[in-house]
Amino acid sequence: MTATENPTNYKWVGTRPIRHDGFDKVVGKARFGADLNLPGQLHGAFVRSPHAHARIVSIDTSAAEAMPGVKAVVTGDDFPALDPTHPNYDTAVNCMARGEAFYHGHAVAAVAATTKAEAKAAAAAVEVEYEVLPAVLSIADSMADGAPLANPNNHTKFAPPGDPSNLATITNLARGDVDQAMADADVVVEMGFDCAHVHQGYIEPHACVVDYGDGKANVWCSSQGHFRVRSMTADVLGVDNSKVKVVPAEIGGGFGGKTTIYLEPIAAKLSEKSGKPVKITMTREEVLRGSGPAPSAELRIKIGATKDGELTAIDGWMAYGVGAFSDMAGLIGAMSVASYKFPNLRMETYTALTNTPKSAAYRAPSAPHAAWAIESVVDEIATELGMDPIDLRLKNAAVEGDLTAMGMPHPRVGLVECLEALKASDHYQSVPAEGTSRGMAVGFWFNIGEESSATVNLNEDGTANVITGSPDIGGSRASMALMAAETLGIDVYSITPIVADTESVGFTDVTEGSRATFATGKAVVEACEDLIEQLKARAATIMGVDVGEVAWVDGAAVSPGHGGGEGGDPLTLAQITAQAKRTGGPLTATASLNAAGAGPSFAVHCADLKVDEETGEIEIVRYTAVQDAGTAIHPSYVEGQMQGGSVQGIGWALNEEYIYNADGAMENASFLDYRIPVASDLPLIETIIVEVPNPAHPYGVRGVGETGIVPPMATIGNAVKAATGVRMTSLPMSPPKVLKRLNER
């Protein structure tokens, strides 16, 4: 359901048309990353480090080169040496090791051969001599005094120049007097938490085809942003952006994990060396071992409250384990602390390097870890005070003007509205079913704007092409078409939304931070508004009136003589485009912007669950997700984001984790052993869309993609506490861990 569906009488915004790209996707015609084959293409395969940390003493490719079908072999030596301060230095080294392998699964060489089987066989024949180096595998190891360096190139960011360090960021935030507030508090709860590495788990493995010729790499791949693929690939190859063209394939899920590159420059170099197109697809095992998981974390949270439920102080320590390359996970974790007023606050965060796969963004990166800890402690306080957990949160909920942990004042936000919506919901008003217990929690994500471009071309028959550079991850073509239809006043199905390649549309940042519908949507609306001005001028010419007398109403030009009082009919958009030739030529408009004013989005989740006291298994029987969407452009896809985020969070809460052996090798690198939720694990996910419009977007859009993954872990942990009296503090809450804690009661 939608709380305030279509509040402003939009004609198209808030409706649920079938998505424009849907047909191709249900008949099997849509082309994803692995679905392009070029004549004469070769297949690539990687050689990957069997050690968590090792010096590469030598690589002998001669045996591999002599094998049947092999056309090219590349190692780190084939790529230009970037300066270690270059922003894409780490990306380059992660794509292909240079002298040192930083994790088990790190690419050290690659082969191209006529068939996949030949490439695989040749990769196995590349001889690499390693000198094993000490590896740091946990956050505690990484932060210990005298710890070996995970990566000697890492220096702490934003710190005075110094020796290499395992810490990529150190952030200390403070306001008020935390020590005094804790001393004055009626209730103080302090607890420690930890989270394992988890993977984004997109079903489509990374894949690309690169055809190199005439000094240029022509790349076909699926990604969350092909302009970023272009610049990263160009930097790794040491060429200008003009020497890389990226054509976006359909993308089979990304969730943050496809905001970076792994394959493209390697395929480009293999193509350059062999003179043939090269296709590389990762296996699922490679996806898990060699592409980005979300960080692990260790957290300690202390919160003080008065006896009537004012949360007076938070004292937090959070460390994120990010793999062997610099990252800002700790800083972003601090930025995600924003749900409550907290007059006194101290937040100390760290980003710690480990010799594990380089972490990549995963939906509201760093926020789920922090919310898991903070929302668990807030729940303990509600229990100690005997307060309803929603009432406690309502009393402390951040509103416009309240400061985040970073000290940024919130713009208009909808946390109170979300809490009230859950409180009024059928779910929360019902008594939990026999044998089940309930928990709830809050999540926050700030969302981002960044750069987007859009071109809108009106066709001579009054239809339109809306061209953007934002890949369609989950219905964004439909959202762009809806906003264009609403603005121009034409039918949504007369619009063709197109995701264009890097040479056919203006620069557009990667789809991350829930920005596509917000920022790219804003560019689409601006282009349409520009067109309306052009249409009015053309109409004025046709009508023989002054342009100042023409208004745009419902997809048509209206003037005193044409529909505005006496006289003839209004001139429709199609009637104007039909006469474009004699009124000045084709009607097109382009808008580009760096979007400010992304609206933060809050979510509130509620779960009813059962804990099997004999096995430790948790069964979720009812689940509701409430979220502020600003305005739901296409409510079905907003619900879909909320449901998908919820279930990824449920998987994170219950099952998912990287299990490493003592040597730092992942032991569960398959979908059989890295277990993401399946349909039979879950109930329906009920959704309540709250709409507190974002004043900085023409239709009030906030990003909705990410917040939904933030609340589930604490929602479930809080319900487990209600069910069993046990406070789980380690993710995932897998049956063995739950059983152990139950037995310790």
Add this chain to the structure above:
Amino acid sequence: MSRTHINCIVNGEPTDFLAADATSLLDALRDELGLIGTKEGCGTGDCGSCSVLVDGKLNCSCLILAPEVEGREIITVEGIADGDQLHPLQQTFLEGAALQCGICTPGFLVAAKALLDANPDPTETEIRYGLAGNLCRCTGYDKIVRAVQEAAVQLNSTSKQGV
């Protein structure tokens, strides 16, 4: 490298192709026959993206060797519509927004067809267990389950009309 000549029926059409003995049916469909609708999410039988019907039974095409389908009848996602007329499952997936990225969709459509062919009136739980071999990371399954329920209703009402 020697290759075997395989004859089978794919989406109703007699078809033949060459494949090395170790080639999976998945690779043969995608690379030899150009039927790219069948997807590879894992290659190890754990995700269901590669679901096809072999003689009417649901299978992971990544776990079948191409030579094993000699003489068999295979249905892929490309074969479940009736010409231009989408299968009710395809239509309800579209109307119910049961796909986000769409990479899992072909596998779900084939698995759901197998489910409804065998059990025209499944409960929600039967749908959830019937589709438990198919992973979707985008939707949380909610809209997929509802789309299958809706397709079952539509199929049952048309089959009743036919009686």
